[in-house]
Amino acid sequence: MQISIFGLGYVGAVSLACLARDGHEVTGVDIEPLKLDLIRAGRPPVVEEGIQDLFRDVAASGRVHVTTDPVEAVAQTDISFICVGTPSKSNGGQDLTAVLRLSEQLADALRRKDGYHVIVVRSTVQPGTVEELIRPILEKRSGKSAVNDFGLCFQPEFLREGSSIRDYDNPPFTIIGATSERAVAPLRDLFGKLKCEFIVTDIRTAEALKMACNAFHAVKITFANEIGRLGQALNVDGRAIMDLICKDTRLNISPAYLKPGFAFGGSCLPKELRAILYLAKQADVELPMLGNVLSSNKVHIEHALAMITNGGRRKVGMIGLSFKSGTDDLRESPLVTLAEQLVGKGYPLEIYDPDVNVARLIGANKRYIEQTIPHLSALMRDSAEEVIGSSEVLVLSRRSPEVMDGLRKQLRAKHQLLDLVGLEQHADLGGRYHGVCW
Numbered sequence: 001m002q003i004s005i006f007g008l009g010y011v012g013a014v015s016l017a018c019l020a021r022d023g024h025e026v027t028g029v030d031i032e033p034l035k036l037d038l039i040r041a042g043r044p045p046v047v048e049e050g051i052q053d054l055f056r057d058v059a060a061s062g063r064v065h066v067t068t069d070p071v072e073a074v075a076q077t078d079i080s081f082i083c084v085g086t087p088s089k090s091n092g093g094q095d096l097t098a099v100l101r102l103s104e105q106l107a108d109a110l111r112r113k114d115g116y117h118v119i120v121v122r123s124t125v126q127p128g129t130v131e132e133l134i135r136p137i138l139e140k141r142s143g144k145s146a147v148n149d150f151g152l153c154f155q156p157e158f159l160r161e162g163s164s165i166r167d168y169d170n171p172p173f174t175i176i177g178a179t180s181e182r183a184v185a186p187l188r189d190l191f192g193k194l195k196c197e198f199i200v201t202d203i204r205t206a207e208a209l210k211m212a213c214n215a216f217h218a219v220k221i222t223f224a225n226e227i228g229r230l231g232q233a234l235n236v237d238g239r240a241i242m243d244l245i246c247k248d249t250r251l252n253i254s255p256a257y258l259k260p261g262f263a264f265g266g267s268c269l270p271k272e273l274r275a276i277l278y279l280a281k282q283a284d285v286e287l288p289m290l291g292n293v294l295s296s297n298k299v300h301i302e303h304a305l306a307m308i309t310n311g312g313r314r315k316v317g318m319i320g321l322s323f324k325s326g327t328d329d330l331r332e333s334p335l336v337t338l339a340e341q342l343v344g345k346g347y348p349l350e351i352y353d354p355d356v357n358v359a360r361l362i363g364a365n366k367r368y369i370e371q372t373i374p375h376l377s378a379l380m381r382d383s384a385e386e387v388i389g390s391s392e393v394l395v396l397s398r399r400s401p402e403v404m405d406g407l408r409k410q411l412r413a414k415h416q417l418l419d420l421v422g423l424e425q426h427a428d429l430g431g432r433y434h435g436v437c438w
């Protein structure tokens with residue numbers, strides 16, 4: 001394939017060398033002439049393991065070309081990768097200046113080219129950048145359509161500096177967001193052979209995914225370091241703790257707990273978090289990330305409350321009260337907090353939880369409901385039907401067959417449904433559907 005790469009930093013240089021190694025004709029474009037001179041001389045413009053030899057070899061193959069002229073690069077190739085930088089602005093936002101300037105240059109180049117050409121953004125950009133900023137520039141200045149006349153894709157790059165060649169060859173997956181299937185075809189040819197899943201999704205999701213991955217990695221590093229600092233103060237080796245944490249691939253390093261939904265609660269998570277923070281306070285250890293987890297959880301409950309109160313309807317029905325389905329444990333249930341806030345604001349409320357039968361409760365749960373939330377026990381009803389029938393806003397945190405059946409039969413246009421569980425199918429339900437955070 002004839003390929004052009006715009007921006008020869010870490011991402012662009014590694015891509016250029018690896019694609020040329022794989023037999024493609026690659027043209028590198030950068031605004032820094034020094035980088036182009038280095039590549040002409042068979043030397044890499046960045047420091048990376050294994051890259052010296054690779055650049056020497058591909059330069060000798062004659063398959064690598066360089067230029068500062070975007071028109072020439074686009075004219076001579078079938079596909080262009082945008083790999084320019086998107087650094088932080090002083091306010092924290094992404095500086096898209098280089099990407100947008102390059103888009104103008106690419107638009108001018110597309111205008112002058114007759115054949116079909118694919119443009120692939122590999123720079124990390126915030127959601128909406130490709131569709132709302134880059135595409136209008138390309139279409140307006142070139143006078144061409146991003147569906148019929150040229151292809152436009154976003155393909156996040158997952159390589160890490162220091163191991164970038166290995167990462168380039170072994171990505172966790174290939175993710176493509178595209179304006180058309182025709183635009184995806186050359187990427188399938190280039191990357192479909194890699195030993196990983198090739199996933200086509202919408203452009204916005206692909207853009208957001210890359211940013212979310214980086215945030216996730218930062219959170220993981222910070223979690224391990226906070227456990228390390230606390231362990232150090234308590235005479236426990238945090239490395240041993242984290243090694244063991246990683247051995248549990250059922251609950252710890254797994255998809256468990258990694259789906260947007262409602263707030264956490266129950267008798268363990270909040271209690272243990274508070275205990276860890278108290279230990280840290282006593283040991284003079286600062287844990288800013290763990291220290292903010294409970295307040296983030298609280299914000300999530302307030303967010304659900306605002307979705308109910310901003311809807312304008314007053315009669316609220318809650319399906320589910322315990323902290324998760326399959327248990328009658330009401331201790332520290334975020335749904336109890338939500339119910340109490342609604343009652344406090346004077347909203348008429350009725351509650352049904354298939355797992356919480358007030359008459360049958362025993363032990364700690366009975367004590368809890370009698371002593372801590374007696375006002376809520378009076379609002380409990382015996383069936384989903386009763387609650388659905390008498391409410392205008394339904395807060396759904398259970399999806400038992402009984403509940404789903406009731407929703408299908410009883411939901412009407414007047415109902416607002418606030419989904420806290422993430423129903424896969426809701427198109428067949430009446431009423432106005434809102435996901436709590438989707």
Ligand SMILES: NC(=O)c1ccc[n+]([C@@H]2O[C@H](COP(=O)([O-])OP(=O)(O)OC[C@H]3O[C@@H](n4cnc5c(N)ncnc54)[C@H](O)[C@@H]3O)[C@@H](O)[C@H]2O)c1
Nearest residue numbers: 007008009010011030031084085086098102123124157161
């Ligand atoms: N560095 C990484 O490990 C990594 C990994 C994944 C994704 N990314 C993302 O990829 C993008 C590039 O990162 P990087 O670290 O390679 O950047 P970099 O700053 O090392 O390189 C960017 C290059 O783009 C060139 N450039 C700027 N404007 C240009 C233009 N109009 N035409 C041609 N070249 C131009 C610059 O001269 C520079 O050489 C960023 O959005 C980054 O967030 C980086």
